[in-house]
Amino acid sequence: MKIRILGAGPAGLYFAALMKQHNPAHDIVIYERNPRDATWGFGVVFSDRALEFLRADDEALYQYLTPHLENWPEITVSRNDVKVPIAGNGFSSIGRLELLTLLYQYVEKLGVKIQFDTEITDLKAVGEADLVVAANGAFSWVRNENEAQFGTQTDWRPNKFIWYGTTKAFNSLTLTFRETDLGVFCAHHYRYKPDMSTFLVEVTDETWRRAGFEHMSPEDTMHYCEQAFAHELEGHPIISNNSHWRNFPAIWNERWYNGNVVLLGDALRTAHFSIGSGTRLAMEDAVALFKAFQATGDDVQAALPKFQELRWPPVRKIWDAANISIRWYEEMDQRVPELAPVELAYNYMTRTGRVNHAELRRRDPALAQAYEALHPELQ
Known part of the structure; x- marks a missing residue:
């Protein structure tokens, strides 16, 4: 098969690896618009359960990735200065760029070609292909230009979040809720390297406006967040990586393919970061699509409906739970003080x-x- 993949994120990379391992004769090329060493964000997390799924599907990749992961056995919910550890919730984390670099090397050793710095804006540019995989993220132009065919629904949620990092290494995945006169400030933070943590700040739209963030410079915004979470940061700085305030888009598609084009990862659906790793969901998408091709003997017209049939029930369940979780955070100004x-x-x-x-x-x-x-x- 001639397979062309748009986007060198975890979904596209892992699908390429699975298909190439299964049949080295597959002609697979991945197009990535960014340079090899560029990424946004900081760390990503996997639950222990997610890693067990990966181990069951791909022991070799599991063994390849695990030496690079930071691990902890619990999560922590903190309200102001009172911390409540919660056992039975193990997680692992890794820097997003480190994960991508490891996956680049993994697929390239299998013979998959990755073309970096390659912006594809028209499907004609990939040439003739048996299968085109749109794994180009939550803002996928392939999906956006064909919303009617995919049955796309996009619900922009009101809360604001900004994805920072910090040199403070936290001992567990922690949710810190700080009550202020302006509203509740929430930080999602966890270590992904011995000396680095993700530090994602989330506030309601009302709190964001009361704080005046819409008029602040990036530097003033960082300083404000450092002051809001001074107790947690203990003098460590917040670090930006093109960090800016975002609203989360809850995206769903009723039809996951159009002709020989299939959506994968965040292009297919988004799940709020509070429910678990989007990276885990993307890689599970890749496994399901691969299994659909296994079941149909690489018949594209049969495999794509099979993929949706296999993957729909678990994805819909997670997506529904993620949307409940989104609304929980949208009510935190009322919930946390009570x-x-x-x-x-x-x-x-x-x-x-x-x-x-x-x-x-x-x-x-x-x-x-x-x-x-x-x-x-x-x-």
Whole structure:
């Protein structure tokens, strides 16, 4: 097969690797608009469960990546200065650029060609191909130019977030909620290198406007966030990588392919960063698409419907949960002041309905007991 892939992110890279391993005769080229050493953001995370899925599908890649991961056995929910550790929630992290570099090397050793600094804006530019994979991110032009065919729905959510890094190395994936006179400031932060952490700041639109962020320079914005989270940062600076305020687009497509063109990763659907790793979802998309080709003998017209059939149920379930999680954060100005730290941690863990009281008791008996002490009706 002649396969052309737009976007050298985890979805496109991993699909290329799986197809090339299965049949080295496949002619696979990946087009990436950015230079080899460019990326936005800082670290990405995988839950322990996500890594077990990867290990089940690809032991070799699992063994290749794991020496480069930072690991911790719990998450932490912090309300002002009170921290509530939550057991039974192991995660691993890695720098986004480091992950991509490792995947570049992995696929190139298999014989896949990556063309960096190559901006493709017209499908005709890829030439004749049996399969075109649009793995070119949440703002995919392939999807945007064919929204009617894909049945695209885009819901821009009101909260603002900005993806920073910091030299402060945190010991776990932590959600810090700081109450201020202007509203609640939330930081999602975790270590991805021994001396670096992701530090993503999120606020409601109302808090963002009250703080005056719309009129601040990038430097003033960084300084403001450093002051808001001075207790957590302990003198460490916030670091920008073309960081700017964003709104999250909740994207869904009713039809995942159009002719021989298929959407993958964030081009296919976005899931809010609070629900888990978009990287994990992208790689699972790649596995499902690969398995669809395995099942159909590389028949493109049969494989693409098969891919949607296989992947739709788990993706829709995660996407629905992610949208519930988005709305939980959109209510944090009202929610956080009303809840004691233990109640906030419990409320956070059970917010989507995927974790009930029995499951939380299994994961972390101490947190369940602390919550039951506040709510005797559950005992």
